[in-house]
Amino acid sequence: MIRTRRSVAAVLAAGATAVTLALTGCAPSDGSSGSGDAVLRVWAGSATPINHNFNPFAVDTAVHATYGAIYEPLFFFNQLSAEPPTGLIGESYEYSEDGTTLTITIKPDQQWSDGEPLTAEDVAFTFTYGSNVDEQLVSAEATDETTVVLTYSEPKFTAASLILGATWIVPKHIWEDIDDFMSETNPEPVGSGPYTVKSFTEAAYTVEANELFRDGAPAVKEVQYLGLDSNQSSQDLLATGKIDWVGQFIANPDAVTGSGEISTLNQQQDPTVMITCANAELGCEGPQTDPAVRQAINVAIDRATIREKAFAGLAGEATPSFTLQPRDEQWLSDPSLATSPQESDAAEAGAILEAAGYTKDADGFYGKDGVAIEIDLFSPDGWTDYNDAAKLISEQAAEAGIRINARTVSDAEYWTPISAGDFQSALYGLTQSLVADPYSNYSEYFAGTSTAPVGEDPLAGQNYSRYSNPVVDQAVLAAGATQDVPTKQAAYAQIRRRSPATCPTSPWC
Template identity: 30%
Template structure:
């Protein structure tokens, strides 16, 4: 998890249209840097980025959680400032994914074959040429070591017909998983083939193809300097220093006091505490997904649909969201609105969550619950009580949970708080060692199927105690009809067929309420233009504003 969500999102696009549009696009310059990005070596800006870490260790293995690279807002398995992916998925300007190490791609054979044409002239920072064999090696590495494959990339074969082309084959149509397939960080065959155990490999001296490379490291921070031989027009800023802070509050203080130039954290009362401090300060959180109360469906009382429905009726979503300036979740399908309007089934168009405390209590009583002398409902001598687990460092989640504790008490349900560390939360939820949590450990791609696939696909069920390797379906939802629908979706050949299946998945979600949507969340971006300009804004939403290489390559020193 990061400050309010975890692994950075994969994106969505209509691949057939985009692939043909990009077939002759060539390099990123059309989308990322622009023609002036080459700049001169005189660009002197060094930006400081505020990141979050409990224990900063010198590990840059891009496939492992809780490494130093997490400070850069990169997610395990995804590209970053040092290691790059084949495609940069755009989660803000939907449909405008950026060709990266792959300059073009196309699906064929009924979406069972994916061909990618690679950039040429790319080199690793040790001077070794990059080629398709590096890509093939990387994906076979993930296939042989499932513990590293946190994106859940599944394929039959991967080959390199030429040094600049890669071909994936799949057992079943897989276009719907494109965003994960192309998001893996690519590592070098000439170095990583010598690694005996990649699961334990720290990669303390990383060699990538990215726009920056490691220069200095300490227990509190590390410095990435510009790759002067980068294959694209090189960055105009000369370096980025990443500093580790323990929580949102200390990150906010660093940004407010000008000790950090860029961050990706929630800021309470941002207008007063941050924006008003300087005309250079900026804060933007483009809508990225839905969050709420995520139950463990194999633990009572949240295993009871009556309890989940009572909670959904009883909470005031506007107040929960307002605790962190987040808009309340509206659609009963859980899909973020209005971005997903076109994906909503006809039966649920305009059907929204509404608070009804009386109905919440009646739902419990109809299910055989009665209120005890302590004011809480009980059944069979057991009080309706459960805990919610989240990292104490996530002050934004803490603010929402405090509101939730009060609201659930009003409807006769006791909620207790169980805080943990940033490093431990994903392990707990992956194994099912929790009653409930907030902050889903995957960020669904901005596409309806991916949203449901990540959160409720029964085919991704793992029993309690066995960790789900990709952190999907952590609530452990089981439903035979839904499992079949998720299997059938990839086989659909038309948009109409896909939407028909999606309509049925939405009905299952509404009827079963496997988790309880409460608010929409954004990708928090905070930055100062005192040293550099060119950040994405609501007026120019070219990419997510959290620290990332796409934005770094567009920045111009002041």
């Protein structure tokens, strides 16, 4: 699924989302038999008009081609596999015995797309620039043309996928002169990836093969990204041969694949979540800041129905452990957390609220001190699976006496309140760990160092719920400081004991 926005969950809303890829025979638009010179037409996302933004630091607004096609991390981690990563810019890496020093060797004789040499100096610069700066980073030094030494104040064993697989390397000679890295739109990007920008409009943009790419120019010489406003629009174009590849939800794949010309791939990896701005101490406002309200919603949701009706039975079952099962099976010490409750329990939801001092009004909805619980829940317009899921959540919550108002917003209207914390709840997909270890999930989404007060974008992480818990922070540090499996298992168990399913009386839930 090519939905690049990062997100964090406070309450799981449904099973792992059906990540569906659909691909035609890649026929050229002129209807000829095709060759290496054919233009591959792909889905650019639902943000229309398309933002002319290739800033790798602006994850809210940068276009899809920014990541992978133009800018690259050091290594590629296959999210669905426990195999070692594949080198991209990087060739190898090694930790010191105590985990505080990471030595990276990059491949020699690489070039940026403008012809300038790509060296270890660019890599070292990247780790000291913009939102890449880690407060535990002591130094980043290029010891020669192909060697970078990163030194940290704390062990970083478990952060390899974040450091090596989720940091987009940028050219020093371009970015060292850019002071406001977040407002820069970077319309003419210089990257290391296999493509460069050829043309751009608000409706579509095209990238072409980078002749200076280290592995040689790719066989597909041009890729055109088409902006489409909904899942249905892209499905219609796919079925009529006017687009070659989409990464989105398709409600009825069999209807699309019947001709034999289109195939689909369903990867159940990124859980669909209901994210909430949950921490009143950091400025979140609304009834969802009360743990009891979030816990009540958690048990009021009928995930089985959502899976069948909104996701057409294509989704797997969600787990409150925020692990990817069965890949991460060794980290799930408590089998009871393997799966979230699938059926709604309205009685249990009511009991949770009543224990917290809420009472029902004449209309059957819970409130306190004369104020009814009323929560705003939004999802991006045109994301039919999410829109349907939000409606079902609203209906199911109402049956438990909780008023949740589901609405849709434009893609542009969606990102700003999430990053700023100016929201109550929203539906989106939580990106899973790149490796068979949930460390990055816990570090990025739940550590206090990964968040910021409402009004500020948590640039150092992805904790948009503003969750903050000193016990969790210590457990994240403990997990990151070791390669010992039992020690990490104990740390992860500490974190999971703060989940809504396992600590109904804790103020940190």
